[in-house]
Amino acid sequence: MWIYSAVLLLVGLTQAESPPDETLDRFLNETNQQLAVIYDQAVLAQLLNELRGPNDLVALLEIEVTDDKLLKYVRTLTTRKAKFKRLGLGDTRQRRLLSKFPQLGYEALNDRDLEHVYALASNMSDNYHNVKLCAYKQPENCTLRLIPEVQTIVQGSRDLAEIEYYWFEWRRRTGLATRPQFVAFMDLYKKTARLNGYPRAEDYWFRSLELDGQETMALLDKIMHGLRPLFLQFHAHVRGSLRKMYGEDLVPRHRPYPQHLAEVFIGNAFRRVQAEWYVDLPSPEAGLANITQELHRRGLSTTQRVFWNVAEYFRAIGLPQLEESLWTYAQKVASDDDDRCWHKAWRYYALPRTNFTYCPLNDEERFFNMFEAQADLHYYRAASAQPTLLQEEPFPNFSDAIGKCFSMAASSPRFLRKLGLLRDAKWKELPARLNRLYVQGLRVVFLLPVFYVLDRYRVEVLAGHIQADDNEAYWRFTEHYTGATAPSKRTNAQFDVPAKLLMEVDDQYASHFLSIVLQFQLLKHFCAESGQFENGNPSKPLDLCDLSDQRGIGGILQKGMSLGSSVHYRQVLQTLVGEPEISIEGLLTYFRPLQDWLQEENQKNDLEVGWK
Template sequence: MRFKSRQLAHAAVLALLVPACALAASPSKTPTAEEAAAFIRQVEETLDEKSQASTLAAWTLATDITPENREKSIKADAEYSRILVDLIEQSKQYQGLDLDPVTARKMGLLKRMQAIPKPSDHDKLAELARLEATLAETYSLGEFCLKNGDCFDGTGVIGRMAKSRDEAELKALWAGWREIAPPMKKNYARLVSLSNEGARELGFANTGELWRSGYDMPAKDFPAEAERLWQQVRPLYDALHCHTKAKLTDYYGQDVMPKDGTIPAHLLGNVWAQQWGNIYDIVATGDSGPGYDLTLLLEQENYNARKMMQAGEDFFDSIGMGTLPASFWQKSLLEKPNDRKVACHASAWDITRDDVRIKMCTSVNAEDFQTVHHELGHIYTYMAYKDQSHLFRDTAHDGFHEAIGDAIGLSVTPNYLRQIRLLKAAPEKTDQVDFLLNQALDKVAFLPFGLLVDQWRWKVFSGEVKPENYNQTWWELRRQYQGISAPMTRGENAFDPGAKYHIPNNTPYMRYFLAHIMQFQLFEKACTLAGQGGDLTQCSLFGNKEVGRQLTAMLEMGASKPWPDALEKFTGSRQMDAGPMLAYFKPLKSWLDEQNKGRSCGWR
């Protein structure tokens, strides 16, 4: 994931901003469009100058979780928020003017700078900043112990659930991690209330509407657009679900499987059942596989965290996107330290134009090799648009940011591994269906989860779902979209959404759903540019400068244009479309349909 903060650092900034902004429009006369443009320029200059300190406070906390750093981060966030609220309030004097397109776009972006908008009341603002820090810290410090004395933090439980095939142990691990979340529930409900107050001050009905407004279409139209994309891919997901359920039934037995056709969430190799690639050995048929073990190859070649990151850098450099700045290597956190607590969830950070970093507790395995390429996709995106003005230093919408790294990850094929000499020779040609099944267990299985996380939050922010029904609605959505069920009764004393990083950290999640669709659009075009537009499972972009040139041209636009313009710049299409994803997985879909004949598919 990415961490993008446009935060101001000092309360003193307010004293600088108010007189500067007052010059843009005198209170004695009606503001003009020219004054609005001048106002935005002044705001951007100050944001550029003052954003670094509060972002650094957040970085320091994430890489050294202590009470002292927590207080510093809370203070910096509250100070920034007060200033931003004031700036947005000042911008309202220009509403209704006939602004030039650039100024109008920047005014809209200014309103949407905070995922959790702060109310103007200073006491409530400070309370909300503290709630955000408390929720994030509760998650990051979460630990639990099994009855046998084995204890796990977030990284530990992820690793154990990926490998364990003991149903009883998996159930205990699944339940144990969710013990960290109930203390969050009261704080989360209060955060929702205060955040909605801030959203209403911005002119939105609630925070959910604010989030849905960031896609260059009316906020009310975005849910239908997301649903359109979901309906495109649902038949593929349903076929994968049916096959996976059948194989899990064969492995664990009928007694473990619910009679309603759902899959128990603890059996899918992932703490959140969002990606299923870790149970490939159960779901695959016979001795199928990629013909190599990437984790073993990395170990044999003595890879460590830095060498994995260097391999990712080499990829981007090979397509003409350059090398990483020296400061990246000096300031990033690439391994889990032994002397302090850190937030291990991998993230890319845009501190300033010339200071980009990754925070990642890297393990030497195939999954993290992919993650390295994904996170560096964020970093190279930051570097591509760094010369844009402050409000345009972003992608056209948040799904683009995630899709870039994911599209690059699709290029981690046997041909690429041979090019970088991890594979000494290409393996015997792997059955295409085997490769696609392995891919689908992560790429396709994720789609309904990527959709439902924000479906749940939209309902919470709108008030449709009250705190006393948080957990019930969560599991209703998981059943509806994923066909997944909890392995044990879950009441409202639980707060299972809080066991997912992005809920207590207030990161909008729809970006990941969109990215999983868009990455195939981008990858299909990139492979065509590379002259490898046939079997995309064999496509490697390594070394193709034309791909890098055209990708950079799109990314350099930043957020300056609506997303259809950016998408068209690279792919030629102005619409998000699951067609390339369906084409990629077409051989698998045909195979799954054949396998599923005579099986009881679906759920109720």
């Protein structure tokens, strides 16, 4: 065995030391240039779609044309790429470039299967996004969308029968209705994986992470194991609150809580939160800060002013200053729904520019979103040092983690006091901090197990361990990992999986899961390096960390972002945080004051932890 390993090592060293190949170099340069032009056409088409709205026919036609152009070009590349890979030519960087070539994906299927898979994906997406529900006790009124109409109804309702009705009706219309389509889609996905060179479909599922299925699930399992103690304490507290609201008959002891009631309770944290919504907020008398109101009071309610305030924030941590022309050419998004409109940076590959689109800045969500959008802007510019094939993130949503890290730091009471958005010193004290951590925890801690279950279920299907429509297996995962159960027993006569897929049917959640964890890891590292956080020091907790004016951060950040996808995400992490793997420790450190409070409260109120 050791001889075999030594031979493999020798082969690896020989490959790593191979000289660059001139023919391959010309091919790669040509590919980078051609892809840059096509990608820019795609970006411009998507920008047009963003500015004119999702139903603009010209924008949609442009997107279709550029998609078709990219596909035709990728087909021409496939054979030549395979030849160079087979010959093993090139140095390490050239082989890295080859590995980042766009794949055919579904286009590897034959024409009949290709038409079928696109129709299935489109039908399930349309069903999820466009389905209309009939109003409770109003069968003639079937005009309600899940968001915002049904969501608003159930969040304001105290009628248990009404909440339960919408829970069942949504799953009947989105889950059961698409059951045969979901089964057929998963079969075609397995076929797609094989045709793209992946014998195991679960490896293809996680290809964007550059990990195989086993490695990815091991990483997710490790994070879930680390999250478990905090989640169990938080779950026990929420279950106790639901029991106060609905009684022990509906929320029995030692059992998972009813999913339809928990969804309403936890969902409130994603709205513009009010303290009175929660029966067991850590400190009701301290309340919750109204940042939106303070933004208007301070005159920080114009997008242009906030844009330059945030630009100065990033300049002061050592990132390049933004040029005035960027805002001059920024464009406002025409949106009918300001609540679902977000600022956005647009990256080009051949054109020497970036674009910025913005929304009305009428609340705190749009204020903090500005930090995320400008972080993307800096990421795109740093990564532009790489050739086209290596400018992408190390994995999807990696740059989102960076943006969310600084958005979270900007929401620190210390920074908001500096801006004059928090005037009272109480917001830095533990009672008010616990309220803030409680609401943030509802948004984060309960989301991770849901994301885990949705990927775990589909990976088990792809691996052939369960059938694609095994509803009972789905609920076993849901109860075990999320501590939630259906209002009444669900069997294989029903099918509930599609009802929970918040994205498209073939979007994996692992990158979103890892991005959420990574934002806390980044925050902990930058705060520790800048002296704003000290482990065990109650005067420097992580949730009060203020990164503004910490110039030492910019250089490290710029170096990490400039790597793009030229190396594996582990090497990018090593540059950014000094360790090669994503860790849950930052998240646990951030929420430690809340976990201590939850544990104490659960013991004091004799609330059982865990479930049978």
